[in-house]
Structures are given as C-alpha cells and as structure tokens.
Amino acid sequence: MLRVQRRQEILNAVRSGTSHVGELAAAFGVSEMTVRRDLRDLELEGKLTRVHGGAITSGEPSFAEVVVERLDQKDRIGAAAAALVADGQTIMLDIGTTTLQIARHLRGRNVTVITSNLAAYEELLPETSVELVLLGGIVRRNYRSLVGVLAEDSLRQLRADVAFIGASGLGGDLSVMDSTMVEVPIKRAMLASASKAVLVADSAKLGMRGSVRVCGAEELDVLVTDADAPVAVCDELRAAGVEVIAA
Numbered sequence: 001m002l003r004v005q006r007r008q009e010i011l012n013a014v015r016s017g018t019s020h021v022g023e024l025a026a027a028f029g030v031s032e033m034t035v036r037r038d039l040r041d042l043e044l045e046g047k048l049t050r051v052h053g054g055a056i057t058s059g060e061p062s063f064a065e066v067v068v069e070r071l072d073q074k075d076r077i078g079a080a081a082a083a084l085v086a087d088g089q090t091i092m093l094d095i096g097t098t099t100l101q102i103a104r105h106l107r108g109r110n111v112t113v114i115t116s117n118l119a120a121y122e123e124l125l126p127e128t129s130v131e132l133v134l135l136g137g138i139v140r141r142n143y144r145s146l147v148g149v150l151a152e153d154s155l156r157q158l159r160a161d162v163a164f165i166g167a168s169g170l171g172g173d174l175s176v177m178d179s180t181m182v183e184v185p186i187k188r189a190m191l192a193s194a195s196k197a198v199l200v201a202d203s204a205k206l207g208m209r210g211s212v213r214v215c216g217a218e219e220l221d222v223l224v225t226d227a228d229a230p231v232a233v234c235d236e237l238r239a240a241g242v243e244v245i246a247a
Contacts, residue, residue: 005207006030007038011047012168012179013211019054066097073202073226073247078102080247081164081200081224085111089161092190093120095145095183096166098200106130114158116151116186118144133158140182147182155189163194167201169208174217174236177210184212196221203228217242 010024021039025032039055042048048055078101085091085106093099093115103120106113112131115121118139124130137151165187168179176199178184191197197219203226217240224245225234234244 002207003038005204007042008204009169009208009210010035010038011042012208014048014055015179019051019056021054024054069097070202070204073204073228074098074101075104076226076247077200077202077224079105080245081198082106082109084198084222084224085109085162087111090114090159092155092158092160092163092194093117094163094165094187094190095143098166098202099164102164102200112160114155114160116146118146135186143180145183145186147186152185152189155186155193158193160190160194162196162198163190164198164200165190165214167199167205167214168210169201169205170233171209171213174233174240176214176216176220178212178214179210181212184214187214191215191219198222198224200224202226203230206230206233 006028010028013024013027021032021035024035039048039050043050074097077098081102082105087110090112091114093103093113095117099117100119100123103123106124107127108129110129112133113124114133114135116135116137121132121134124132135146135151135154137146138148140147167176169177171177178187199220201223206225206229217237220242222243222245223237224247227246229246237244
C-alpha cells in the first residue's frame, strides 16, 4: 500500500473508532513508529487530533469536500456505468460521489432510479423522463444520504435490474469494504434487491481498505473503475468471475 493510501485508510479507521496506535499498526501491517508519523502528518493537515496512545477526529469529511476529489476519474466511471443501463430498466444508486456521476450521465434517460443519495436525487429531479424513487430514513446531512430502518425496510419491498454501489476499498480477500458502518446495511439491502451488482470505485479506492465488510467478490457482477486501476487487483477480480471495466 502506498503511503498516501495508508494515511487515508488510517484516517478512515480513526473516523470509524479505531484510534489506538497499536491497533492501527496491526491493522495495516506497519510499525507503531510509522503509524505515529502518519498521525503526525494528518494532524498537521488538520484532519485529526493526536491524543495519548492514538488519535481522535471530529468526523468524516463533508460531501462537498469529497465530491471534488479525483473528479475526472469519477466522471469517466460514471459515464461507463451509466452505459450499462438500458432504457426502461430500474436501478438502485448507492450514496457517494461516484454514484452521483452516474446520475449525471443518466439525465434525459427513460429509467427508474431508486436511491438513498440526496445529491443524486437533486441531480435527477428536473429530469421528467426519469422515474425517481427516494427512500425514506434518517438524513445524514454531512454526507447527503438517507439511512436507518425506514430505508432498509423500503428496499425489502423493491426490486431492481442493477444496483450500483460504492465502497471505501477492498479487503485482502477481495471483499468490498466500507468505513461508515451506518451505510453498510443500505448497501447490503440494495445488493439483495437487484439482479445485477456493479461496484463503482476509482483506482485509489482499490488500494484502500475499510472497517466493515459489505459483501464478497462472488456477489459482484461488474467493477467499473478507471484506467489507473492496479493490474493485479483487476486480474484477481476477473479470476473470481467479476467483469472489470476500466474507463
């Protein structure tokens, strides 16, 4: 794992509650000294606060901060993912900034979109050709999403042709991982309600991990990523039966 990727994953882990230096070192297979250096650098960037034995953070970055990261790659992924949708189909869009790009490339299409992503909902609201189904639930203002039992119960009543989900990264066994625990039940419910499962993740995500398992590679049909995706990871996914599209 590259240093910049490790630092991002350490930040994600701290946000999810893993804050002790020893735990972080074990999780990422590095020395405690390396973790301390990473925590020092992240503190200098204002992303967390070091405390005795570890670190704390004020919370996850806002949607507005994340949406501009690697925007070119996300846009290409969004276009390639939207191209997988046929007119008349029903799709599910997960929360996140990459799935927002899918929504942007679905403007003007004759499709039904079921989503917990408030940004995607707002993007498609003016499009009269798009049938919009907005899940109920608790509003997470910081990340513009809907979560909770209302959203999960709604998904149990719905069926879709394709579910597009995002992730924080992949585990060593190719499991889809996420760092925001409250979002994971929504992702799992979408996967269970769709005939086809598509993971959308830029190349940086494929070098990262998360703290909670969403599903295994055997539950995916397609990965849509960008041209810089790690070759070894893509090859492993293909060997596991996942179609890989590099936009």
